[in-house]
Amino acid sequence: xxxxxxxxxxxxxxxxxxxxxxxxxxxxxxxxxxxxxxxxxxxxxxxxxxxxxxxxxxxxxxxxxxxxxxxxxxxxxxxxxxxxxxxxxxxxxxxxxxxxxxxxxxxxxxxxxxxxxxxxxxxxxxxxxxxxxxxxxxxxxxxxxxxxxxxxxxxxxxxxxxxxxxxxxxxxxxxxxxxxxxxxxxxxxxxxxxxxxxxxxxxxxxxxxxxxxxxxxxxxxxxxxxxxxxxxxxxxxxxxxxxxxxxxxxxxxxxxxxxxxxxxxxxxxxxxxxxxxxxxxxxxxxxxxxxxxxxxxxxxxxxxxxxxxxxxxxxxxxxxxxxxxxxxxxxxxxxxxxxxxxxxxxxx
Amino acid sequence: xxxxxxxxxxxxxxxxxxxxxxxxxxxxxxxxxxxxxxxxxxxxxxxxxxxxxxxxxxxxxxxxxxxxxxxxxxxxxxxxxxxxxxxxxxxxxxxxxxxxxxxxxxxxxxxxxxxxxxxxxxxxxxxxxxxxxxxxxxxxxxxxxxxxxxxxxxxxxxxxxxxxxxxxxxxxxxxxxxxxxxxxxxxxxxxxxxxxxxxxxxxxxxxxxxxxxxxxxxxxxxxxxxxxxxxxxxxxxxxxxxxxxxxxxxxxxxxxxxxxxxxxxxxxxxxxxxx
Numbered sequence: 001x002x003x004x005x006x007x008x009x010x011x012x013x014x015x016x017x018x019x020x021x022x023x024x025x026x027x028x029x030x031x032x033x034x035x036x037x038x039x040x041x042x043x044x045x046x047x048x049x050x051x052x053x054x055x056x057x058x059x060x061x062x063x064x065x066x067x068x069x070x071x072x073x074x075x076x077x078x079x080x081x082x083x084x085x086x087x088x089x090x091x092x093x094x095x096x097x098x099x100x101x102x103x104x105x106x107x108x109x110x111x112x113x114x115x116x117x118x119x120x121x122x123x124x125x126x127x128x129x130x131x132x133x134x135x136x137x138x139x140x141x142x143x144x145x146x147x148x149x150x151x152x153x154x155x156x157x158x159x160x161x162x163x164x165x166x167x168x169x170x171x172x173x174x175x176x177x178x179x180x181x182x183x184x185x186x187x188x189x190x191x192x193x194x195x196x197x198x199x200x201x202x203x204x205x206x207x208x209x210x211x212x213x214x215x216x217x218x219x220x221x222x223x224x225x226x227x228x229x230x231x232x233x234x235x236x237x238x239x240x241x242x243x244x245x246x247x248x249x250x251x252x253x254x255x256x257x258x259x260x261x262x263x264x265x266x267x268x269x270x271x272x273x274x275x276x277x278x279x280x281x282x283x284x285x286x287x288x289x290x291x292x293x294x295x296x297x298x299x300x301x302x303x304x305x306x307x308x309x310x311x312x313x314x315x316x317x318x319x320x321x322x323x324x325x326x327x328x329x330x331x332x333x334x335x336x337x338x339x340x341x342x343x344x345x346x347x348x
Numbered sequence: 349x350x351x352x353x354x355x356x357x358x359x360x361x362x363x364x365x366x367x368x369x370x371x372x373x374x375x376x377x378x379x380x381x382x383x384x385x386x387x388x389x390x391x392x393x394x395x396x397x398x399x400x401x402x403x404x405x406x407x408x409x410x411x412x413x414x415x416x417x418x419x420x421x422x423x424x425x426x427x428x429x430x431x432x433x434x435x436x437x438x439x440x441x442x443x444x445x446x447x448x449x450x451x452x453x454x455x456x457x458x459x460x461x462x463x464x465x466x467x468x469x470x471x472x473x474x475x476x477x478x479x480x481x482x483x484x485x486x487x488x489x490x491x492x493x494x495x496x497x498x499x500x501x502x503x504x505x506x507x508x509x510x511x512x513x514x515x516x517x518x519x520x521x522x523x524x525x526x527x528x529x530x531x532x533x534x535x536x537x538x539x540x541x542x543x544x545x546x547x548x549x550x551x552x553x554x555x556x557x558x559x560x561x562x563x564x565x566x567x568x569x570x571x572x573x574x575x576x577x578x579x580x581x582x583x584x585x586x587x588x589x590x591x592x593x594x595x596x597x598x599x600x601x602x603x604x605x606x607x608x609x610x611x612x613x614x615x616x617x618x619x620x621x622x623x
Contacts, residue, residue, distance in 0.1 A: 149429060219467030223529070226422065227480035227536055228457035237479070238469055346470045347518065 042325075049322025052315045064114050065319055070273065070299075071113035073312050076105035084312075086112035110273075110303050111312040115320050117277055121293030122327065124190060124278060125269060126259045129197035134251055136198065137205030138240075141247075145210045146235055165203035170263040172200045177267035188292040190278070193269020201251070201258045208250030212243035245342035252335035256328050262297040270298035272306070296324040375400040375540065375570050376421060380436035383416060385428070390416045392595045394436070398540075398587075403562060403571045405585035405602065407578060409622070412591040414574045418542050421445075421572065422459040423452050440540075457484075460538035464545040466525040468517035468532075473500075473509050476517045476528055480536035495535050502568075503531035504561050523554025527561065534569070541565065543573040547580065559584045578618055582606050590614045 055062050071087040078100060085093060094100055148154045176196030186192045216239050224234040258264070271292040282288055300320050303313055376398035383391035391413045398404050406414035416425065420438060423445065425431045437444045445455055457480075468476050477496045478486075486492065496513065500506040505527045509520070517528050526546055533541055543562075547555040562584045565571060575581050581588050581602065588605040590598045590613075598605060598614040609615040616622055 217467070219463060219465055220469055222424065222427070222461075222463060223467040223469065223532075224479070225427070226424065226456055226461035226463075227483065227532065228453050229480075229483050230453055233483055237483075242470065347516075 045318060045321045045325060048314065048318035049320075049325075052319025053322055062114075062319075066114055066119070066323075067116050068114035069117050069275065070110040070115065070316070073108040073111035074105040075108065075312070076103050078103065084112075108310055108312045109307050111310075111316055115296065115299060115316070115323060117274060117294040118296045118299040118320065119323065119327070120278060121270070121295040122259060122297070122324075124293060125193050125197060125265065125295055126255060126331065128190060128194035129201065129258070130252070130255045132194055132198035133201045133205050133255065134247075137202050137251065138209050138247060140202075141206045141209030141213060142235060142240070144206070145213045146231070146239070161203050161206050164199075165207075168263075169200065169261045172196055173263040173265070173267045175199070176264060181268055186290060188267070188269060188271065189290040190269055190293060191289040193265045193293075193295075196264045196268045197255075197258050197261070200261070200264055201254045204254030205247070205251045208254070209243070209247045212246030212250075213239060215246065216242045242346045245339045245346075248342070249335045249339040252338070253332060256331040256335070259331070260297055260324070260328060262301050265295055266298055266301070269293060270295045272298075272302050296320060296327070300324065371401045372399050374398070375440065376572075377439040377442075378417070378420075378436075379439065381417075381420070381433060381438060382435040383413075383420060383425075384430075384432050384434050385416075386430040389434075390594050391420075392593075394596050396589060396596060396599055398570065398572060400570055401566060401568075402586040403566050403573060403584055405581035405588045406572065406574045406591060407576075407581050407588060407617070408591035408597075409617070410576075413594040414589075414591045415544055417591070418544055418572060418574050421540070421542055422456050422461055424461065426452065457536055458538050459540045459542060460533035460536065461542045462526070462529050462533055462544065462546050464548055466522065466529050466549065468520070468525050468528050470516065470518055472514045473517045473520075473528060474513040476532050477535050479532065484536070499531040499535040502534050502565070503527045504557065504564070505531055521554070523550050523557055526550060526554070526558060530558070530561065530565075534565070538569065540570045540572065543571065545574050545576060548576060555580070578606075578620075590617060592617070 052065060053062055054060055074085050074087070074090040076083055076085075090105065094103075144154060144157065173196065176192055176199075180186045180192035180195055181188060184192075220238050220242070221234055224238040225231070229237070262270075269292055271294055274292065274294055278288065278291060278293055282291075300317065303316050303320065307313065374397045376396075378394050378396040378398070381391055381394040382389060383394075394413075394417060396417075406418060408414050419425045420433065421440075433446050438446060440455075440459070443450065469479065471479070474496055477499050478492045481492060481495060497506060497510075500509060505524060508524060509528075512519075517525065520528060526549075530541070530546075547558050550558065559580065562571060562573065566586075573581075573585065585602045587599065588602040589596055590605060590609075590611075592613055598609060598611045600610070604610075605614060606618050609618060
């Protein structure tokens with residue numbers, strides 16, 4: 001049959017066909033727009049941040065950026081050459097070069113040095129809030145799904161927990177300020193930050209834990225109880241271990257997200273700058289819990305909006321953002337690796 | 349004399365040491381029991397005496413209350429909100445098991461259960477068997493080893509799994525899994541074993557093995573078995589109770605129920621005219 005002859009299945013234009021291609025075009029464009037936006041954000045941070053984080057000479061990583069505290073940057077002309085130095089280096093330079101004693105240098109705050117105290121602070125905040133959130137959240141989930149009599153009260157509590165997830169982070173920050181910092185008089189401290197972040201992540205932990213507990217077959221509970229186990233023995237030996245992979249994965253992911261929040265810690269735990277590391281200058285154990293720390297998200301906020309902007313601040317802004325992205329990605333990867341490991345241990 | 353611990357709570361003071369009684373004497377006395385799920389009555393005035401070291405079968409169409417009654421005997425119904433034994437008593441060796449002084453944990457140690465859907469825990473075969481013992485604080489390795497072998501032999505599973513005690517219980521076939529659950533139940537040395545349709549998910553060959561096992565277990569345990577399968581009841585039980593619509597229609601020697609039922613409904617059911 002020649003192509004020109006019309007036949008039974010001849011394709012012809014129709015409204016349905018036009019809508020079909022329009023819909024396809026819309027969905028495809030939407031996907032690509034999202035992809036491009038994501039790529040732009042990540043590409044921008046990785047590209048500009050890597051200028052700070054990596055170097056062209058061995059060991060190819062800007063070690064001082066990871067190991068030193070933020071310092072002011074001094075820029076000055078010396079013997080016709082433009083020199084850039086961090087605070088300590090500049091003072092040492094002036095000591096060894098008496099002729100440079102009265103040199104006029106422009107200073108740029110936080111633009112030199114590194115972000116070590118911020119990394120330490122963020123890691124401490126994440127670990128502490130994770131421990132508190134898991135303890136409180138898993139206990140509450142066990143109570144709600146295993147012990148509590150299902151009824152209107154429990155439904156109401158669940159609803160309240162879900163609503164908690166919708167509360168803006170700044171409100172959690174103010175709650176932490178009011179309750180922990182002011183009322184309980186903990187001041188701006190690790191402890192206040194831990195509890196504020198933990199409360200913020202609780203809805204995720206409780207919901208995930210309840211889902212994971214529900215996924216454990218009823219037969220395991222009945223089998224255990226029929227052997228003369230108490231309810232708690234059953235939960236501890238024959239329910240929680242199987243629910244743990246799910247609980248941990250979702251909780252760690254939730255905490256990784258919360259670790260990125262600035263608002264909850266800006267009133268409760270974060271210092272703009274602190275010259276001591278958290279383990280330095282402690283006179284008692286409790287001092288550790290009642291000290292404020294520097295933190296990555298707050299540092300990004302400070303260097304992006306709280307100090308005069310110039311050509312030198314971009315380095316620390318993007319460098320910090322890049323490091324922060326990598327740390328959050330690492331936490332997420334850890335949770336996935338952990339889940340895969342635990343999931344293979346118990347299968348049914 | 350071998351004195352077994354009683355299942356009353358240690359603090360109640362009602363603890364009565366239990367001595368083995370002769371075969372055929374009443375072990376469980378179900379006395380005028382009404383049972384409710386919320387507002388709906390599932391059991392009506394059940395009267396039944398289960399005899400020591402005999403196999404008692406509960407038969408009847410779906411929803412007749414046979415499983416409900418079985419789960420009353422070790423108080424598994426307690427797990428469901430809104431259930432209650434409204435009237436009557438269930439007595440094991442004269443002790444009302446729904447009395448507030450009864451420790452349900454002790455009761456369940458003495459009245460073991462095998463479920464319709466085999467439910468080995470996702471642990472090794474060894475850990476499955478020792479689960480109940482560890483709950484009681486027994487952790488002596490040689491003691492546990494001995495119980496594992498004895499229980500698996502008792503459940504006719506030893507020869508099939510002795511080389512892979514530490515591999516997962518879920519790696520076994522369906523019939524082996526169910527026998528593992530039986531082994532797990534007998535490891536804690538109960539007096540009574542309740543079996544809730546233990547063969548309904550098994551193929552005919554696995555079913556034969558479990559039935560043979562029941563014949564061996566009857567010498568040591570009192571067995572109550574719920575079954576959908578009338579031939580199974582006929583083959584492996586001494587006494588049979590026929591339930592219909594939450595009522596006990598007839599309870600007699602198995603031979604009598606199947607050969608010469610006194611009740612017309614029983615006859616209709618066992619001859620396959622309904623159910």
